[in-house]
Amino acid sequence: MSVELPMSYDSKSQKTLEIVKAMEDALGANSNDMDQYFHKEFRWMGNQGCGIKNNLEEFRNNWQLPLRAAFTDRIYKTDKFLVDGEWASCFGHIDALHSGEFMGIKPTNQRVKIHYTDFWEVRDGLIIDNWVNVDFPSILSQLGIDVFNGMGWETFDRGEVQPPKPN
Template sequence: MGPVLDLVKDMELALGQSETDLSPWFREDFIWDGNAGCGRKTGLREFEQGWYLPFRDAFGDRRFDTTIWLEDGDWAACVGTCHATHAGDFMGIPATGRPLEVRYIDFWQIKEGRIAYNKVNVDLAGVAAQLGWDVFDGKGWDRLDPPVTRLWRGKHGQGAAANPLEVVQSMEAALQRSDVDVSEFFHEDFIWDANYGCGLKHGLAEFESGWYEPFRAHFGNRDFVSPHFMQTGDWAACFGACFATLERDFMGIKATGQKIRIPYIDFWRIEGTKIAENIVRVDFPSIVEQLGGDVFGGKGWGSEMPVDLSAKPAA
């Protein structure tokens, strides 16, 4: 663990302790770049007012359980779950005191000893589901998952024999080409673990029938653009967006060939020369938003301030 990861872990501890002054960890002009429903905050003040304070008010007794950490150059990344209680209003739902799991994925870029950019996906749709609200109204692709309890794959090998980035970048190129057979890149029993609305696929066959085939059918002219990749040990990760056209009706919205942007964040664990585990967040609410809808019904935390889309991460 190096200084970049030390800083990020110390920051996470500060968030868990409800520190009021976050300036030791964040630059004043840092960018918090969240998924639909969470929003994009430019500067520390916007982050505090538009995310940190509402999050603290809605979720009490917070405990951050971060299970995967990556560090590569001036970047760090993680996957985890915030265990909390529903202590305040959340998207119009009054406090219930229920225990909740708030799943997150983060990338941080560090400049001059503080966080300059934070790419993040927080599964707010999953939180709403735990409180009885399906924001996708039964139209999420997790409905394609088999309705059975299945065991987690677990680790079968001794880590990656191949370079993880080479494996995942070759796989992404195959998706770009619309290769039908992707068994070259995935173990037959690999796990595809996504956010609410996308599902959990156990094995290559479930992934193909419950995600890859519907994705190809709905979204044509696909162009995957991943601006940042990183790797640590047998893990690789990236964030980016797939630019495509809508070829089939999506969540009740009629397809007319609209151009859309599909944001994603991926973590992959490699065993040998193939992917054994893929933790992924695909921003379905963002697609609906681009098509004129709002799965959160105006209650998301992303519209409380004007968004400065011209702001860029630190060079």
């Protein structure tokens, strides 16, 4: 009699990483066939400005395609992956050309760096959840818009403004 043992922690983590990397490769190659990577109950939750996508179609129509329209000649660079069982995370950036409208900003034909952090949950061999943080203030700054109106805490770092102290 053969007994199937559960996947070990390390092999589960490895499988999760393989799934996420394959999906990232497909995104980087402008694939339009992403069903093979995502669970039917997939959700994509982004920070302010990114929105929440409740399924793969919303992700494609309301994130993937608008990103492609605003930024062409994209080079994806994941700096580091962290994996723990059914969870994977990474941080990295996209080097891209701002060649389409982005958040009301007309194309500048300027290269920008789009920093991001992703957390994925993989269930049944498919990505079910993706929590995302995209550094929109940095992108906007590169395009000449200071969303902090000169009041970002970098002014403390440069010694331009004295940081407040608690009472």
